[in-house]
Amino acid sequence: MAEPLSPRGRQIVAAARELLEQEGPTALTMRRLADRLGIRAPSLYKHLPDKATLEAAIIATGFEDAAAAFEAALDDATEPLASLAGAYRTFALAHPHLYRLMADQPLPRDRLPAGLEDRTAAPLLHATGDPQLARAFFAFAHGMVLLELARRLPAGADPQAAWHEGIAAFQTRAKAHGRQSVKATQPP
Amino acid sequence: MAEPLSPRGRQIVAAARELLEQEGPTALTMRRLADRLGIRAPSLYKHLPDKATLEAAIIATGFEDAAAAFEAALDDATEPLASLAGAYRTFALAHPHLYRLMADQPLPRDRLPAGLEDRTAAPLLHATGDPQLARAFFAFAHGMVLLELARRLPAGADPQAAWHEGIAAFQTRAKAHGRQSVKATQPP
DNA sequence: GTCTATAGTGGGATAGAC
DNA sequence: GTCTATCCCACTATAGAC
Numbered sequence: 001m002a003e004p005l006s007p008r009g010r011q012i013v014a015a016a017r018e019l020l021e022q023e024g025p026t027a028l029t030m031r032r033l034a035d036r037l038g039i040r041a042p043s044l045y046k047h048l049p050d051k052a053t054l055e056a057a058i059i060a061t062g063f064e065d066a067a068a069a070f071e072a073a074l075d076d077a078t079e080p081l082a083s084l085a086g087a088y089r090t091f092a093l094a095h096p097h098l099y100r101l102m103a104d105q106p107l108p109r110d111r112l113p114a115g116l117e118d119r120t121a122a123p124l125l126h127a128t129g130d131p132q133l134a135r136a137f138f139a140f141a142h143g144m145v146l147l148e149l150a151r152r153l154p155a156g157a158d159p160q161a162a163w164h165e166g167i168a169a170f171q172t173r174a175k176a177h178g179r180q181s182v183k184a185t186q187p188p
Numbered sequence: 189m190a191e192p193l194s195p196r197g198r199q200i201v202a203a204a205r206e207l208l209e210q211e212g213p214t215a216l217t218m219r220r221l222a223d224r225l226g227i228r229a230p231s232l233y234k235h236l237p238d239k240a241t242l243e244a245a246i247i248a249t250g251f252e253d254a255a256a257a258f259e260a261a262l263d264d265a266t267e268p269l270a271s272l273a274g275a276y277r278t279f280a281l282a283h284p285h286l287y288r289l290m291a292d293q294p295l296p297r298d299r300l301p302a303g304l305e306d307r308t309a310a311p312l313l314h315a316t317g318d319p320q321l322a323r324a325f326f327a328f329a330h331g332m333v334l335l336e337l338a339r340r341l342p343a344g345a346d347p348q349a350a351w352h353e354g355i356a357a358f359q360t361r362a363k364a365h366g367r368q369s370v371k372a373t374q375p376p
Numbered sequence: 377g378t379c380t381a382t383a384g385t386g387g388g389a390t391a392g393a394c
Numbered sequence: 395g396t397c398t399a400t401c402c403c404a405c406t407a408t409a410g411a412c
Contacts, residue, residue: 008395030388042390043396051388104292106339135341136328136354143331144324151294153323166324169361173353196377217405230407231378239406 002111005057009047012037013057017098020058024097028055055101056111062102063116066091070123080127081174082167085141089163092145100149103142128170130177137170190299193245197235200225201245208246208285216243243289244299250290251304254279258311268315269362270355273329277351280333288337291330318365321358328354 005013015036020028030051034041048054073087074080092099107117121134128134144163147153153162193201203224208216218239222229236242261275262268280287295305309322316322332354334340336347 029386031386039395040397041388042398045389046395103340104334104338130353131345132349132353133357135335135345135347135350136332136357139331139335139350139354140324140328141331142335143327143329146292146334147323147327147330150292152291157319157323159323161320162323162327165318165320165361166327169321169324169357172360173357218407219405227377228379229405230380230409233407234377 002056002060002113003049003053006047009057012044012047013054013061016054017058017061020097020101021095025101052108053111056108058098059102059108060112060116062095062098063112063120065095066102067116067120067123070120074123074127079171081137081171084123084127085137085163085167088141089145089148093148096149099145103146128174128177130174133170133173133177140166140170190244190248190301191241194235197245200232200235201242201249204242205246205249205286208289209283212285213289240296241299244296246286247290247296248300248304250283250286251300251308253283254290255304255308255311258308262311262315267359269325269359272311272315273325273351273355276329277333277336281336284337287333291334316358316362316365318362321361321365325358328358 012033016028016033019033019036023032030041030044033054034044037044044054048057069087069091070084073083077083109117121138124134124138125131128137144159144166148159153159200221204216204221207221207224211220218229218232221242222232225232236245257275257279258272261271265271297305309326312322312326313319316325332347332351341347341350
């Protein structure tokens with residue numbers, strides 16, 4: 001689905017991601033990007049067909065990084081769900097504009113490498129052991145991160161405490177699921 | 189903080205909300221709004237100082253509606269958290285563009301009626317009995333709604349099942365809090 | 377309360393020369 | 395691979411007449 005980019009194309013994507021992360025989505029224009037590369041905007045179109053392709057390529061690099069971070073968080077974790085939540089939060093708060101580009105809109109799945117979305121989701125599925133619970137926990141983490149980024153929690157609120165409450169709630173639920181599964185596979 | 193609007197100003201805000209809800213945020217321009225009202229864009233500025241004021245006024249009407257819906261959901265509910273989650277989801281899915289305008293960005297608190305944000309949050313605080321848990325549940329509901337609106341759950345996924353998992357997790361946690369509170373106020 | 381005219385800014389993208 | 399020149403679009407907002 002996704003046409004491979006030339007080396008120059010990848011340079012452009014890297015510069016675009018920097019621009020987005022440093023100055024936000026409104027700064028990500030073909031003109032500003034060209035400025036940063038020391039060329040003129042029309043020259044970009046020799047390497048990329050359009051802006052949508054550029055954004056999809058940025059999103060893909062974000063998913064690669066996120067997947068790696070989530071996989072690392074799961075290694076040797078004594079509390080997988082808590083570790084994963086920490087990695088999720090760290091990634092999103094370290095890359096707020098990138099995170100929003102990745103998560104705020106329908107995924108341009110046709111323009112992403114095959115399997116990348118699944119790879120990013122795999123650690124969470126492993127940590128929860130249940131797809132529905134994974135989705136619910138995903139929603140919680142996504143919501144917390146967006147509330148933090150949009151400064152929507154009350155001024156005096158301690159986000160860490162809210163994270164802790166949510167993680168605890170889902171850990172309990174995950175253990176309940178675990179017991180159910182074990183019971184179900186054992187004779188009565 | 190917020191200057192009261194003239195009757196004509198309120199008509200304009202109502203038309204703007206319709207436009208936003210029906211055609212999305214990119215359609216909410218002063219020109220399109222004027223078209224809908226049968227006037228020219230510059231005429232709008234006789235009734236509203238700028239677009240930010242218009243958006244804040246739309247947001248305020250959304251909060252009024254949401255607060256009323258949440259309060260109704262809590263009346264006579266046997267499962268307050270589940271009832272509130274249902275009302276939250278119903279509101280957001282019925283008004284997707286409005287919801288995003290209300291929730292995706294820092295609140296223009298200076299331009300909103302005093303107390304409106306607190307009134308909207310009150311039912312959730314009542315249902316959870318704990319501010320941190322309320323924030324965590326808020327994040328879950330917010331995240332679920334955004335994942336649904338952005339079609340970010342896998343194609344075959346059943347959002348209802350994920351909602352159910354999350355609600356169950358937080359209900360358990362709320363009951364644990366309840367017991368703790370009771371215990372704490374009773375002699376050992 | 378509405379209009380016309382217009383300023384000022386910015387965007388994505390193409391054609392064709394070098 | 396880069397350039398200049400350019401098209402066409404859209405937006406917020408103001409000034410001043412009626």
